[in-house]
Amino acid sequence: MKISIVGKGNVGSHLYNAFKEKFDTTLIDSRNPQNLNPSDIAIVCVKDDAIKEVVQNLKGKARIIAHTSGSLPMEILNSYSTDYGVFYPLQTFTKNVDLCYHNIPFFIEGNNQHTVEVLRELANAISGKVKECSSEERKKLHLSAVFACNFSNALFTVAHKLLDSADISFDMLLPLIKQTVDKLDKLSPEAAQTGPAVRNDSFIISRHLEMLQNEPKLAEIYRLITELIRDNSRNPVIK
Amino acid sequence: MKISIVGKGNVGSHLYNAFKEKFDTTLIDSRNPQNLNPSDIAIVCVKDDAIKEVVQNLKGKARIIAHTSGSLPMEILNSYSTDYGVFYPLQTFTKNVDLCYHNIPFFIEGNNQHTVEVLRELANAISGKVKECSSEERKKLHLSAVFACNFSNALFTVAHKLLDSADISFDMLLPLIKQTVDKLDKLSPEAAQTGPAVRNDSFIISRHLEMLQNEPKLAEIYRLITELIRDNSRNPVIK
Numbered sequence: 001m002k003i004s005i006v007g008k009g010n011v012g013s014h015l016y017n018a019f020k021e022k023f024d025t026t027l028i029d030s031r032n033p034q035n036l037n038p039s040d041i042a043i044v045c046v047k048d049d050a051i052k053e054v055v056q057n058l059k060g061k062a063r064i065i066a067h068t069s070g071s072l073p074m075e076i077l078n079s080y081s082t083d084y085g086v087f088y089p090l091q092t093f094t095k096n097v098d099l100c101y102h103n104i105p106f107f108i109e110g111n112n113q114h115t116v117e118v119l120r121e122l123a124n125a126i127s128g129k130v131k132e133c134s135s136e137e138r139k140k141l142h143l144s145a146v147f148a149c150n151f152s153n154a155l156f157t158v159a160h161k162l163l164d165s166a167d168i169s170f171d172m173l174l175p176l177i178k179q180t181v182d183k184l185d186k187l188s189p190e191a192a193q194t195g196p197a198v199r200n201d202s203f204i205i206s207r208h209l210e211m212l213q214n215e216p217k218l219a220e221i222y223r224l225i226t227e228l229i230r231d232n233s234r235n236p237v238i239k
Numbered sequence: 240m241k242i243s244i245v246g247k248g249n250v251g252s253h254l255y256n257a258f259k260e261k262f263d264t265t266l267i268d269s270r271n272p273q274n275l276n277p278s279d280i281a282i283v284c285v286k287d288d289a290i291k292e293v294v295q296n297l298k299g300k301a302r303i304i305a306h307t308s309g310s311l312p313m314e315i316l317n318s319y320s321t322d323y324g325v326f327y328p329l330q331t332f333t334k335n336v337d338l339c340y341h342n343i344p345f346f347i348e349g350n351n352q353h354t355v356e357v358l359r360e361l362a363n364a365i366s367g368k369v370k371e372c373s374s375e376e377r378k379k380l381h382l383s384a385v386f387a388c389n390f391s392n393a394l395f396t397v398a399h400k401l402l403d404s405a406d407i408s409f410d411m412l413l414p415l416i417k418q419t420v421d422k423l424d425k426l427s428p429e430a431a432q433t434g435p436a437v438r439n440d441s442f443i444i445s446r447h448l449e450m451l452q453n454e455p456k457l458a459e460i461y462r463l464i465t466e467l468i469r470d471n472s473r474n475p476v477i478k
Contacts, residue, residue, distance in 0.1 A: 048440070048442070048443070049442070071443050071446065090411060090412070090414070090415055091414060091415055091418060092415060092418055092419065092422075092433050094422065097422070097425075099418070103414045104414055105411045105414065129411065129414075131407070131411070133405070133407065136405075137405035137406065137407065138405075139446070139450065140401050140402070140404060140405040140407075140450070141401075141402065141405055141407055141411075143401055143447050143450055143451075144397070144398035144399075144401035144402050144405075144412060145398070145412065145415055146434055146435065146447065146461075147394045147395075147397045147398045147401070147461075148394055148395050148397075148398035148412055148415070148416055148419075149415050149416060149419040149433075149434070150432070150433060150434030150435070150436065150437075150468070151391075151394050151434075151460075151461075151464045152390075152391035152394050152395070152416075152419065153419055153428050153431055153432055153433075153434075154428075154432065154436075154464050154467055154468045154471070155386045155387055155390050155391050155394070155464075156386075156387050156391070156423065156428035157428040157429050157432070157467075157468075157471055158383070158386045158387075158467070159383035159384070159386045159387035159428075160383075160427065160428055160429070162379050162380075162382055162383035162386070163379070163380065163383050165379060166372070166375075166376035166379035166380055166383075167376065168370070168372065168376065168379075168380055170423075170427070170428075172329065172344045172368065172370070172380075173329070173383060173384060173387055174423060174424070175329070175330060175342045175343060175344065176329055176330055176331060176384055176387070176388050177387055177388060177391075177420055177423070178420060179330060179331055179338070180331065180387075180388040180391065180392055181416055181417060181420050183331070183333065183336070184395065184409075184413060184416070185413070186336075188396075188399065188409065189392050189393075189395035189396040189398075189399055189409075190396050190399070192392055193389070193392055193393065193396070194331050194388075194389060194392075195385055195388070195389030195390075195392075196385065196389070197389065197393075198389075201287070203287070203288070204287070204310050207310065207378070208382050208385065211378065211379070211382055212382075217463055217466065217467060217470075218467075220463055221390075221460065221463050221464065221467070222385075222386075222390075224456060224459055224460050224463070225390045225393050225394075225460065227456065228393055228396075228397070228456060228457075228460070229389070229393045229396075231456075232393070232396055
């Protein structure tokens, strides 16, 4: 199978590295797709708002065209190829940070059975976690990743600033953050919840809100997440 | 040195295990402190609102009395002993979940130099990360831990519910969550921030808010944390 990876950014570079020893793989600059020889599949690894322009130039050069976006529907590709799909790796890619691809979940979608099978073969070649998933489901998956990863990182930034003001290094908090995540191997996040909100410790909660009185946005985030934890502990998800 | 650990909950049990091979240590039921023989130090490991009642019964039985609360000032102990302090381990303790004590940061505070030195000796015996810290600083530390750990766990719960509605297992998100935290070994959370908010992708953000239109609390949390990320990327902390 001949694969073209289109786009030399973080996702493209990582996918190229993962594929190059297993398939006849070429990495293509998305701004110079004229170098593209005919291939069985082109996997487009560019920013969401650049996808349409890039796939325009791929017409007729690849049997299957797939994008790698978490949030865009498969159907945005329907006028560029008869076979099209999505090849979405659920991971945050940073150049020069090595990843164990085998643990990265891949979510695939195709407009026909053949496309799904090709995408599944590619994903299975590098990952142990491959799942077919509709565009609607993928949107929810992407939103869940924003909450769990982008937004929790924003809370780590809040913690960093609070610690700076007490002259304590952020590193001191890392063992606790790691333990919070390690617990999820054994417990659901609902069962793992600790802290003043879940034990309904109104005294501590009001002292914390006092400390945030000059930071109205942080105070509001504190109030809302505290309510959310209280709501969840009253209506737990039964698994 | 004779140590009494008062309170058989999660913190007390873990501290007892950590100390018992290095010091003459006794674990005492906080409801039956009459079993307490005179000791050099009593470390009180009970809930914040039970501390005063418990230390009342310790008067005269220990040279030093220390509590383990993240949020209560040291001075709540000032009428129960001439030597008093705080011995605060920054970790989430779960019974039957083993911990590597050496990596747990301990924050200590004493009302005089002798007390600080005893607390430092105890903390150094089990941990490689010991720091003296005032009650004011400890309050900020505790608040930062609530944001970084309790609240990020609440966001994992949000993700869990969203994934349930797409019939995707929460386990699929764990590699991404772990990578989000592993990045903090090398990058500050500000530098590690990814996602639609930091790249100012208004199209995705408005689609996400649409998906949350029946969940007003989640939509408001989404809006506020997105604003926070945008504010931070405009005013980064220079380290």
